[in-house]
Amino acid sequence: MQYQSQKVAIPYFVGAIVLFVAQILFGLIMGLQYVMGDFLFPEIPFNVARMVHTNALIVWLLMGFMGAAYYLVPEEAETELHSPFLAKLMFWVFFAAAGLTVAGYLLVPYSTLADITGNELLPTMGREFLEQPTITKIGIVVVALAFLYNLGMTILRGRKTAINLVLMIGLVGLAVLFLFSFYNPTNLVLDKFFWWWVVHLWVEGVWELILGSILAFVLIKVTGVDREIIEKWLYIIIAMAFISGIIGTGHHFFWIGTPEYWQWWGSIFSALEPIPFFMMTIFAFSMVKQRRRNHPNRVATLWALGASVMAFLGAGVWGFMHTLSPVNYYTHGSQLTAAHGHMAFYGAYVMIVLTIISYAMPLLRGRTAANSERQQTLEIWSFWLMTIAMTLITLFLTAAGILQVWLQRVLDSPLPFMAAQDQLTVFYWMREFAGVMFLIGLLLYIASFFVGDKEPEASVKTIA
Template sequence: MEIQRKTIAKAIVVVFVFNLVVMGAGAWFAYQEAPPIPDEVVGPDGDVVANGDVIREGKTVFQKDGLMNHGSILGNGAYYGADYTADALDLKVQFMRNYYAQERYGESYDQLDSADQAAVANVVKSDLDDSYEGGAIRYTAAEVYAHEQVRQEYVERYHEGDHERGVPVNMIDSEEEARAFADFAMWTAWFSHTDRPDGTHSYTNDWPYQPGAGNDATAASMTWSVIAMVLLVAGAGLGIWLYKSVELPEPSAEDITVPEPGDVSVFPSQRAALRFIPVAAGLFLAQVLLGGLLAHFYIERAGFFGIESIFGVPILQLLPFAIAKTWHIDLGILWIAATWLGAGLFLPPLLTGYEPPKQSRYINVLLGAIVVVVVGGLSGIWLGANGYIDGSLWWILGNEGLEYLEVGKLWQFGILAGFLIWAGLAVRGLKPLLDKEPPYGLAHMILYAGGSIALLFTAGFLFTPETNIAVTEFWRWWVVHMWVEGAFEFFIVAIVGLTLVSMNLLSRRSAEKAVMLQALLVMGTGIIGVSHHYWWVGMPDMWVPIGSVFSTLELIPLVFILYEALGQYRAMSGESFPYRLPFMFIVASGVWNFVGAGVLGFFINLPLINYYEHGTYLTVGHAHAAMFGAFGFLALGMVTYMLQLSIDAERWDGSWLRAAFWCWNVGLVLMVFVSVLPVGFLQLETAFTGSYAAARSVAFYDQPLIQTLFWARLPGDTLIILGTVIYAADLVRKRFVLRQSADDPSVEDMAVAEGILGDD
């Protein structure tokens, strides 16, 4: 079945418009259907318990003090501490039961016999099984009592500190702010058990699972999980049929001349682009070291291998889990992005034999700006979370406090500006291709992919700390999910296609066709697939069927990427192929993309599974396999390719990089499959048989079996750290054997440029 590039381009436009309409309508519904922030919360006698201003202040405290990277809200955030929604709801049930037990029987709930406990539990469940019809939130006397008790609990826990929970002293600066945060958490608990007007389930589709409050999985979760399973089988078959039917060319090294590293000149702009590599490597090394610390925090919550007790070093106060986690996430994004940016600026001269005037100078300026943003952003996180940035500046210069969007708004503007500058430099470098190819050409695809990353990032500027948490989460996931499942996947297929062309393994026209088809599938499934993040955060329940369908269909492009990776492996199988090592990384990226984003992602995104799993270690396994396995290995593959082209063949030594490759892969397998996923499955069982709050409790993490599984992560983490150290050391070695750049670049100096420019 022959499909023309122009036909695919038209389909992409149609899909883009469809996505825009659906998600635009979703944005409107997000504002209309978000859980209401009441003017007042009143008790049975009319006394005001809390008000909307304090609830908004509590959300500000939640962000300012980095609480989303210690625990989570509505299941989103870190999994080290409690989920504040589930925790507040669980405490509310406990305190209400004690209130009624004392009122009716003069004893605590735990002292009652089973019949009396059942009677009290039914009263509490009846109180909480309510709907909201507008106006003030009206509490029963038991709810007023529970609310005040939760306030006191949160003051003791988050202001005074709780080392058993890994909470440092003054994590929240004042008692007043801790009480405001408790009001915010209790508001999220309220809309998790309160039915929508004229509805049969709560604003969160009855999440989290808490039998004592009457929260249980809805019928829609079961129905759409079954439908998703049917779609999985049909979608996988459709994907395989489509891939075989459209006759996409596979890369092949037979009967062609693959340009040797010594056949191409290295131009000044490429030497400048290489400087992104050591910067990214430093960020990468810092990230994995912090990852080791974070993993150990689950075992020793107030120290690190006894350092605090032996040497008196207060690890928990100097570097709390929340700050370490924030840095760990941001460093991961930054080193991968920096590597991709460098690769995107290294490849154009290789393809065109053209270097614009002063391109290397501008690339150096971009790198310098990135360093400033990185240092400023990471410093601001620590200063903001520790209260050194007062007033509204904490949000501008410090820690915005939302997972994956932690740095202050000024630094976010800097990141956005960096993407735009990169796009401008890429346009300059690719100009010979852009001038001669249609708008759906390969060079255009690279720009569209990079531009979409910048465009989606702007969604992070559409809310403030006072914005309703449900609306905040709507826009935050626009950035996070649409990057990972949309723009990043688009960039992967585009950059791999460009790399294959630079090696003469595919013609430009063939690569364009393959990239466009995969981009069509990624856009057609991944963008609206963001909706599975909206099931439990207070968004309308229409997202359950939509998210179920599109999350399942996300597997189809990943099947394509896996199949392509296998084709790439076959292409490099010849002993004479000079780029086997870069291709090892690229193939590993495709495999891990399928395993992490595809297999593990599909499993946890079935609505019925996700209802109990949301915010557990199963998500940790999915995230690490997808982020490092897919995007990280692609970045490292591009680094290897760039270095190999920049070093004379007789001086090239890939043994250290090969050792690092196997350390990373074996380490990731051990970490994910020996430690992280087993913990996640045990959490899933605990959530299903007990409650979600129980699965996220310190009591769960402190079980001997769970602690053993945490220790079992040590070999995998050690291998990943070792691989990164080897990688960083190898970069230092290779720094001294890089070839000199050509001073007078021309198309004749590039072994591949003439063929590409002439391929029409």
């Protein structure tokens, strides 16, 4: 760590991990409700657990991105952050808004929450992933504006690097596209069409720029490879992400009342979407292979490599599996969608946030380069437990999805939804056990911050 103001990243990273735990706990509740339908009913109905699960994920990833930006932008710009105070203040605004929103989900019926937050004035609630009360959405916009202002002023004053520029384009895009969440017409087709401008153009568009720049930053640090080479890779990866992903939005416009030509545009361009992820894998591995130094923080390198592989598998391979319209006709909105969603979010976004935390946290806590041997060993265990658990979750949901599609959509006399679900129970149970394994991995991850933190740092010699 070279600049004092990078320390504002700490609360963002801690807040992210707190919400990560909440996300996983509510995921386990939902997993159990899939096999024990009335579990916690009526106190926590499935839809409430799901809101907490997905919204906590989105908010903690955003917090992770913000923490990453507050850490890496000053270092790249070679100057202190414009206003550390504003960054700290915005953390507490964001964290309080997230906490109040989750409390609202859990304590009152959703329609009451809509009433007391004045949803009538500007109805934006009740759409998937955008369930937050309108006032929370306005709060997110305020936090995002303050955040972009703070970073923008820092970059203007300092060195302009490709990593900072790409990160800023990604973050500005994120904020601008979020504004579409305030557009909610009665016309369902228009509603859905522009809802995807937030959802798809986030995760398959501008978020990939954020992912790419964090990955590039960490790879420069842990491999010592020349910046020119790394930034060249970054540009070509994000070029492919936009070239494939923008028109690739069309793979959501097959069956929602939009013109049929989207089946061509969407199928062809989304079939190209694995390319940037594949390039990311090649990029990460070849940079590590060409490394000019051995960094004592070997677990950060592991996370970076792991993210590149799992993002390719989850977003690339599992996405491609059901993206062509003749296939998607049968698989749309089934457990296959859930399988893809889980591994893609974990591989691309969860793992990249854990990569930057793994790299930056030891430095922020006063280490010169890395955590102790013991801490790293524990964190490596958590890496494998969480990654294998998520792979199992994905495989079980994939099996459930294939069977569901067969029973409910392919058979000559198709089963009703609930009858088909009853046939999937065994897969849902196995998914739940894999979920418990994920939780154990997460607890080990948290333990790695505390167990062995008084021991001396790992050095290159001790790991050689």
